[in-house]
Amino acid sequence: SQxxxxxxxxxxxxxxxxxxxECTVEGTSNxxxxxxxxxxxxxxxxxxxxxxxxxxxSEVPQNLSASRPQDRQFIxxxxxxxxxxxxxxxxxxxxxxxxxxxxxQFFGPGTRLTVL
Amino acid sequence: xxxxxxxxxxxxxxxKEAVTLDCTYDTSDxxxxxxxxxxxxxxxxxxxxxxxSYDQQNATEGRYSLNFQKARKSANLVISASQLGDSAMYFxxxxxxxxxxxxKLIFGTGTLLAVQP
Numbered sequence: 217s218q219x220x221x222x223x224x225x226x227x228x229x230x231x232x233x234x235x236x237x238e239c240t241v242e243g244t245s246n247x248x249x250x251x252x253x254x255x256x257x258x259x260x261x262x263x264x265x266x267x268x269x270x271x272x273x274s275e276v277p278q279n280l281s282a283s284r285p286q287d288r289q290f291i292x293x294x295x296x297x298x299x300x301x302x303x304x305x306x307x308x309x310x311x312x313x314x315x316x317x318x319x320x321q322f323f324g325p326g327t328r329l330t331v332l
Numbered sequence: 333x334x335x336x337x338x339x340x341x342x343x344x345x346x347x348k349e350a351v352t353l354d355c356t357y358d359t360s361d362x363x364x365x366x367x368x369x370x371x372x373x374x375x376x377x378x379x380x381x382x383x384x385s386y387d388q389q390n391a392t393e394g395r396y397s398l399n400f401q402k403a404r405k406s407a408n409l410v411i412s413a414s415q416l417g418d419s420a421m422y423f424x425x426x427x428x429x430x431x432x433x434x435x436k437l438i439f440g441t442g443t444l445l446a447v448q449p
Contacts, residue, residue: 250436250437258441258442259423259439259440259441259442260377260423260437260439261439262436262437262438265436275436304375306375306377308377319365320367320379320382321379321437322379323369323376323377323378324376325374325375325376326375326376328375
C-alpha cells in the first residue's frame with residue numbers, strides 16, 4: 217500500500233531564516249506530487265506540482281521554491297522566510313499519466329509552520 | 333476560470349440527523365471531476381467521495397452521498413446519521429478531466445461542521 221510522509225510535523229522559525237520541508241511517498245512509482253498551503257481558517261492553495269524528477273511547476277509567485285531530487289521525494293524550501301509564509305503545508309500525491317476519471321489525491325499529515 | 337464556492341463557513345447538526353454541505357462550481361471544461369475531502373482538527377485531508385461530470389447517478393459512499401445537479405453546477409455533500417466524529421472541516425474540490433497529467437485540484441474555502449450530542 218502507498219503511504220506519504222512529511223516532516224517535520226511542526227516548525228517555528230524566525231523571519232529571515234531558511235526553510236526545508238520534506239515529503240516522501242512509498243509504494244508507488246513516478247507519482248505526481250503537489251505542495252499546498254493552507255492559511256488559518258482558509259482553503260488549500262496549490263503552490264507547486266511535479267510530474268517527474270526535476271520537473272517543477274509553480275502556481276503562484278512567492279518566496280518559496282520546490283525541488284524533486286528523487287522520484288518519490290518532494291522538497292519545499294525558502295532562503296529567507298517571511299511572516300506571511302506561516303501556515304499549514306500539505307504534500308499530496310496522485311497516480312501519474314493521463315488523469316483518469318477518479319485518480320484522487322492522497323495527502324500527507326502536513327507541517328504546521330509558524331514564522332515569528 | 334475555474335472556481336469552487338462553499339457559502340457556508342460553519343454548520344451545526346444534531347447527532348443522528350442528516351446535514352447538507354453546499355458546493356457550487358464554475359468551469360468551462362466539458363468534463364470534470366468533483367471531490368469532497370474531510371479535514372479533522374489533526375489536519376490530515378481525507379478523501380470522501382467523487383462525482384464525475386458524466387456520471388449518470390449520484391455518487392454514494394456509506395453515509396456520504398453527493399447531490400449532483402449539473403445544470404445548476406452544484407455538488408452538495410449529504411451526510412446521513414451524523415456522528416460526533418464527523419465534526420471537521422469539509423472541502424469541495426474540482427479538476428478537469430481533459431488530457432494532461434497534472435491532475436491539479438481546485439479547492440473551495442471549506443465548511444466547518446460541528447456535530448452536537
